[in-house]
Amino acid sequence: MKVRLGDYIQEYSVRNRNCEDIPVYSVTNTQGFCRDYFDKEVASKDKSTYKIVPKGCFAYNPSRINVGSVDWQRNEEKVIVSPLYNVFAVSEKLERQYLYYYLKSDITLQYIKTVATGSVRDNLKLSMLYEYKINLPDINMQKAIANKLDMIQNIMCQKKHKLVLLNDLIKARFIEMFGNISRDCYLKIADVCSIITDGTHQPPKFVQEGIPFIFVSNLANDEITYRTEKFITQENYDELIKRTPIEIGDVLLTTVGSYGHSAVVKTDKPFLFQRHIAYLKPKRELINSDYLRGALLAADAQQQIEEKVKGIAQKTLNLSEIKKIIIPLPPLQKQDEFAFFVAQVDKSKAAVQKSLDEMQLLFNSLMQEYFG
Known part of the structure; x- marks a missing residue:
């Protein structure tokens, strides 16, 4: 049975007028309600305009729901979110977790793309969500x-x-084997790689099918995943690959946003990547690719990366700083x-x-x- 969602949800718009000491949350597409995003940013801000979200209520950012940033609050008795968020309560006739999955489904995301408006990002008003028809067993x-x-x-x-x-x-094994190597046996990344550059700076011409074009998110787990919605033509690939002649054994390192993730190319499957990923070609006579990846993911190198990133709004690890990272170099x-x-x-x-x-x-x- 199809029903109008607005008959089962109602806006909850209560502000933190008394500036109560209530935890500040945000809603992301991967974590749902979480505290990491706003804790540092709002520490010294006036929170009186922030919206209260009691346990059981939903909240979403109108300009981010198109990528699935919606969730119901199940963490604390009440939290507060940015004034930009929409908050709504749900009827007892509608199971919250059922609605949660419904709002994350492809058909809902397609609806949002169709009806949402906004000059910069799609913006879904709560009144638009009211008119959405859902199946309600x-x-x-x-x-x-x-x-x-x-x-x-x-x-x-x-x-x-x-x-x-x-x-x-793997990280523990690296420390066990190489954690006590003398600093005299350390070398810079620039000394063990013949090429250190980044992905294409030229905007690719994306097509529906073709050669995968990967982003920082494709290295989030320190492995390369080739599942992507962006593809380029063979002709475009042949033109852009000259900058990064990818071979099995080459190493990629993320440099912007979720920086410091490293992965080894394990297949000859053709692909291309964005400029926020660094490309390292190891000197095979000096260093093993898997060892280089392990060294980059080790605590010592990660600390160096943290010290070398620059920027406030968007932290970036520059190629010049990557070249200065030092790692132990034991015998092959x-x-x-x-x-x-x-x-x-x-x-x-x-x-x-x-x-x-x-x-x-x-x-x-x-x-x-x-x-x-």
Whole structure:
């Protein structure tokens, strides 16, 4: 049964007029309600205009809901969010978690793109959301659907956590093998790489299908993922690849936003990448690619990266600073020994990732079945 969403939700617009000491939250497309974004920014600001979100209410940024930045507040009795946010309460006839998944579905995002307005970003007014028609089975069916999606999400979270633990195992092995190397055996990145540059500065001509064009987000887990919505033509690729002659064994390093993530090119699959990713071509006679990646992800190099990033609004790791990063350089035999360990762990990671991808496909399929 299709119903008008506005008949089941109602705006909740209460300001923090008394400047109560209430936790400040934001809503992101990946974390939902979270504190990390605003804690530092609003520490000295007037919070009296911030909107209160009681437990159980939804909130979204009108210019970010088009990418799924919407959630219901389940963390504390009440929190406050930016005055820009829209906040609404939900009828008891509408299961919150069911609505949460509905608002994150492809069909809802498509609706938002169609009706939202705004000169810079799509801007979804609450009045527009009121007019959205949704499928509304009985409350027990809503709960069953939400529970099934929750179960799959929980399994995926467990698998993602396992991938994190496997990456931590590699980092621990690096410290075990190379943590006590004398500073006399350290070299600059510039000394162990024949090329240090960044991705294309020329705006690519994106097409529906073709050669993948990857972004910083494709290296978020210190591995290269080629799943992307952006592609370029073979002709465009042949023109732009001259700047970065990618080969198996080359290393990529993110430099803007989520900086400091590193990955090794493991396949000859053609791809291109944005300028916010640095391209390092190791001197194979000096350094093993997997060892270089491990060194860049080690605590010592990450601390150097933190010290070298510049900028306030958008922190950036410049190529000139990457060249100055120093790392230990043990004999190649020891590097190869570490690389062999990484290869064994990578097999476990591949199995977990394959299972995770299968669960993601199942989740997407169910989202389409329930809300498509």
